[in-house]
Amino acid sequence: MEEAERQTVWLRKTERVDSLRIIRDGRVRFYSYTYRVKDRGRWKPVVRWDNYDSQPHVDKYDENGGLIEQRPAMAKELKEVVHLATIFRRNLMAMDLAEL
Amino acid sequence: MHLVFETDSSLTHLENTLKGFVTKYGSIEHLDQRVQISRCSDPTIVDDLVLWKTLSKPVCSLKETVHYESAELISVLTPRRVELLEFLRREQKPISVTDLAKKIRRNYKNVYDDIKVLSNNGLVDRLKTGREVMVSTRVKKIHIAFEDGDNYY
Secondary structure, eight states, X not given: OEEXXXXXXXXXXXXXXXXXXEEETTEEEEEEEEEEEEETTEEXXXXXXXXXXXXOEEEEEOTTSOEEEEEEOOOOOHHHHHHHHHHHXXXXXXXXXXXX | OEEEEEEOOSHHHHHHHHHHHHHHHSOHHHHHHHHHXXXXXXXXXXXXXXXXHHHTSSSXXXXXXXXXXXXXXXXXXXXXXXXXXXXXXXXXXXXXHHHHHHHTTOOHHHHHHHHHHHHHTTSSEEEEETTEEEEEOOEEEEEEEOSOGGGGO
């Protein structure tokens, strides 16, 4: 049996983290945590952790929502991502997220 | 402060989610192609593809929650908007804003504005069909707690 868990965590009116986890046999097989900021009416991704293609990595996006950097990163949990996004907010863009 | 909206996890909700994907992308193969071409510019499509593939399996479940981490977000929930959520929950199927306003005997413009706020905050789904906007909610329960939110994810 596969379980899909979709969660939206609103940090502020213009900031949120979208999460998707796929769980099989009690183990997380897929995760994605996308920190988004609302800009001129559109929810643009800023930073995203996921393990698509079974490779845990972190992506950074520019102000137009285009991917500008992708690096391998430790697997994350939603509460860690919410914690990071709450503290650092848009400054996440300037940080070395692969080391976190 | 931590506010959690637990949504419907029934089979109907699961089927509606799949129908939503078909309306949005056409077919799973078409979405797969889109992911190969433009996943770098749109991370949403990757999540949609993974979710679609999972929900297409014979034995699966979908659980959805919306969390508010900030007290300022509570202002979204005025008594009138909570009434709207409750009505939409009872209705169990999409309804036009016009019919909704008539049924709850409120001014159309005020209902429309409230729906817009609830929709912008992830609590109401809006689907434009022709000239009408159909609305529905998946919210089933609302929890509020003052404890550390870590345990809620």
